[in-house]
Amino acid sequence: MAPAQRCPLCRQTFFCGRGHVYSRKHQRQLKEALERLLPQVEAARKAIRAAQVERYVPEHERCCWCLCCGREVRKHLSHGNLTVLHGGLLEHLASPEHKKATNRFWWENKAEFQMKEKFLISSQDYARFKKSMVKGLDSYEEKEDEVVKEMAAQIREVEHSRRELVRSVLEPQAVPDPEEGSSALGSWKGTNSQVASASQQPSYLDLPPAPELDWMETGQPLTFIGHQDTPGIGNIHSGATPPWMVQDEEYSSGNQQIGPSYEEFLKEKEKQKLKKLPPDRVGANFDHNTSTSVGWLPSFGRVWNNGRRWQSRHQFKTEAAARSKQSHKEKKPNVS
Amino acid sequence: MSFLLPKLTSKKEVDQAIKSTAEKVLVLRFGRDEDPVCLQLDDILSKTSSDLSKMAAIYLVDVDQTPVYTHYFDISYIPSTVFFFNGQHMKVDYGSPDHTKFVGSFKTKQDFIDLVEVIYRGAMRGKLIVQSPIDPQNIPKYDLLYQDI
Numbered sequence: 155m156a157p158a159q160r161c162p163l164c165r166q167t168f169f170c171g172r173g174h175v176y177s178r179k180h181q182r183q184l185k186e187a188l189e190r191l192l193p194q195v196e197a198a199r200k201a202i203r204a205a206q207v208e209r210y211v212p213e214h215e216r217c218c219w220c221l222c223c224g225r226e227v228r229k230h231l232s233h234g235n236l237t238v239l240h241g242g243l244l245e246h247l248a249s250p251e252h253k254k255a256t257n258r259f260w261w262e263n264k265a266e267f268q269m270k271e272k273f274l275i276s277s278q279d280y281a282r283f284k285k286s287m288v289k290g291l292d293s294y295e296e297k298e299d300e301v302v303k304e305m306a307a308q309i310r311e312v313e314h315s316r317r318e319l320v321r322s323v324l325e326p327q328a329v330p331d332p333e334e335g336s337s338a339l340g341s342w343k344g345t346n347s348q349v350a351s352a353s354q355q356p357s358y359l360d361l362p363p364a365p366e367l368d369w370m371e372t373g374q375p376l377t378f379i380g381h382q383d384t385p386g387i388g389n390i391h392s393g394a395t396p397p398w399m400v401q402d403e404e405y406s407s408g409n410q411q412i413g414p415s416y417e418e419f420l421k422e423k424e425k426q427k428l429k430k431l432p433p434d435r436v437g438a439n440f441d442h443n444t445s446t447s448v449g450w451l452p453s454f455g456r457v458w459n460n461g462r463r464w465q466s467r468h469q470f471k472t473e474a475a476a477r478s479k480q481s482h483k484e485k486k487p488n489v490s
Numbered sequence: 491m492s493f494l495l496p497k498l499t500s501k502k503e504v505d506q507a508i509k510s511t512a513e514k515v516l517v518l519r520f521g522r523d524e525d526p527v528c529l530q531l532d533d534i535l536s537k538t539s540s541d542l543s544k545m546a547a548i549y550l551v552d553v554d555q556t557p558v559y560t561h562y563f564d565i566s567y568i569p570s571t572v573f574f575f576n577g578q579h580m581k582v583d584y585g586s587p588d589h590t591k592f593v594g595s596f597k598t599k600q601d602f603i604d605l606v607e608v609i610y611r612g613a614m615r616g617k618l619i620v621q622s623p624i625d626p627q628n629i630p631k632y633d634l635l636y637q638d639i
Contacts, residue, residue: 431513436613437576442512448501452508454572454579457564457590458636463579470562477561 162224163187163263175264184263188273191221194229195273198247201240202279205286207294210237218243222256222273236294238287247273248280494536498551501558507549508574515546515580515609520553520560520591521569528569531595538599538606545610567593567632575613582609583619585626587634594630601628 156171163183168174208214214237217226223246231241246252253274260270388394414422431438455463456470498504498518508516519535521528532550539548553560553568563572571592573580581589582605596602604623612620622629 428513432614432616434616435513435576436580436616436618437578440577442509442577446505446509450505451558451562452505452574452577452579454562455581455590456562457588457634474561 175262180263184265187221188265188269191219192272194218194243195247198240198243199275199279201244202275202283203286205241205283205290206239207287207290208237208239210235220246220252220255222259223252224255236291238290241283241287244275244280244283247275248277495532495539495548495550498549499555501556504549504551504556504559507547508577511547511574512576514544514575515606515613516574517546517548517606518572518574519548519550519569520556520563520565520572521550522552522554523550525568527595531569531571534596534599534602538602542603542606546606563591564588565591566635569593569595573609575609578613578618580609580613581619582622584622584624584629586629586632589619593632596624597628601625 156169158167158169159171159174160167161174161180164180170177174180210232214230214232216229218229219225220227227246228242229240230243231238231245256270256273259265260267382389390396451467451470453463454466456466459466459469461469498507504518507518517535519528519531521531523529523532535548535550539546542548551559553565559565563570572590573582573592579590582592583589584592586593592605596605601624608620608623
C-alpha cells in the first residue's frame with residue numbers, strides 16, 4: 155500500500171502510488187481540464203496577428219486560471235484608459251516559468267505529448283504580438299479623433315437649426331400686435347438684430363405675452379343671468395344673515411335639540427350590552443316586545459308529555475279541550 | 491316576608507312577566523301564601539332576591555288564581571318553582587323524578603343561589619337542561635303521581 159497522495163486534478167486522495175496517473179478517471183479529468191483551457195489559449199493566439207485596442211471597461215479586469223502554473227493570470231492588459239485584449243494571457247504564456255511549469259505538468263500527469271505545443275507561445279510570437287499592439291494603439295487614437303470631430307460637427311448643426319427656428323417664429327409674431335407697445339417691440343427687435351449671436355434671451359421673453367391676449371379675446375361668451383339686487387333682501391356685501399341661519403317656522407315651537415333624546419340614549423346603551431352577551435344563549439331570538447294573545451302559553455316541556463317540547467303546547471290544548479268537555483258532561487246532569 | 495316579593499295574580503300578569511324578563515333567570519314560585527312550606531321557601535327567596543337581582547327576577551304566583559298554568563305546568567305539590575330564561579323553560583336535573591320544576595323548599599339560601607347561578611350559566615351557553623348543584627340529600631322527596639291514576 156503506497157502512502158496517501160492527493161491528486162489536484164481529480165481532487166482526490168489515492169493510495170495507488172504512481173499507478174493513479176494512468177487510471178481512466180484521471181485521464182478523463184485531465185482531458186476535460188485541458189479542453190477548458192484550450193479556447194482561451196486559442197483566442198490569445200489569434201490576437202497575436204491582429205491586436206485589438208479598446209476603451210477600458212471594468213470587465214477587462216477578468217482573470218484566467220492557468221492550469222500548469224496553478225495560479226490566476228490577468229487576461230487583458232490595461233493601462234490608463236485603454237486595454238489590449240488578451241494581452242495579459244499572452245504575456246504569461248510566453249514567459250519562461252510558464253514553460254517550465256507546463257513541462258512539469260505534462261510529465262507528472264502523463265498527458266499527450268502533442269497537446270503540449272498548443273499551450274505554449276514562443277518568444278517570436280510574442281514579439282510579433284508587440285508590434286501589432288503598437289499598430290493597434292495608433293489606429294485606436296485615430297479613430298478617437300475622428301469620433302470627436304464628428305460630434306463637434308453635430309453640435310454645431312443642431313445649434314444652427316435652432317437659431318433659424320427662433321428667427322422664423324419671431325418675425326410673424328411682431329405683426330398682429332400693434333397696440334402692445336410697438337415702439338418697445340421695435341426697439342427690442344433693433345437691439346436683437348445687433349446682438350444676434352450672443353443674446354438669445356430677449357426674443358424668448360417676447361413670446362409669452364403675445365399669445366395670452368389672443369386666447370382671452372377669442373373664447374366663448376358667458377351667459378348673463380340678470381342683476382341680483384332686490385332692494386328688500388340684503389346680500390353678503392351688506393352684511394345680512396345668511397340663509398342657513400334663518401329660523402324655519404317648523405322649529406319655532408318645541409325644543410330644538412339635535413341628536414337622540416335621553417331615553418333613546420339609554421336604549422342604545424342596553425343594546426350595546428346585549429351585543430356583548432353570547433350569541434348562542436337560550437332564547438337569544440326571543441321577541442320581548444310583541445303583544446301576546448290571551449291564549450298564549452310559554453314554551454314548557456310538560457311532565458307527562460308524549461312528544462317533543464314544542465308539541466307540548468298542542469297536547470295541552472287538546473287535553474284542556476277534552477277536560478272541558480268532560481266537565482260539561484258532568485255539569486249537565488247536575489243542573490238538570 | 492312574602493310581601494317583599496312581587497305577586498302575580500292572573501294569567502295575563504304571568505305572561506307579561508315571562509315576556510318582559512330579558513337576559514335574566516325568571517323564578518316563578520307556585521303555591522299558596524299561607525302554606526308553611528311555602529312560607530319557608532318565600533323566606534329564602536326574599537332574602538336572596540337582592541343578591542341575585544342582576545341574575546334573576548323572582549315572582550310569586552298563587553295556584554288558585556291561575557288554573558291554566560297549574561294545569562300546564564302539572565303542579566300537583568306546592569310549592570313548585572319553575573325557571574325560565576328569555577321565555578324558554580329551563581329544566582334542571584335535581585335527582586328527583588320531575589325535572590321541569592323544583593318541588594318543595596330549599597334547605598339553605600346558598601342552595602338556591604347556587605342553583606340560580608348554574609341555571610344562568612347554562613342558559614348563557616345555550617343549554618336548556620342543567621345539572622343541579624344541590625346535594626341530593628337536601629332535595630325534598632315526593633312521589634310523582636300520574637294524573638289519571
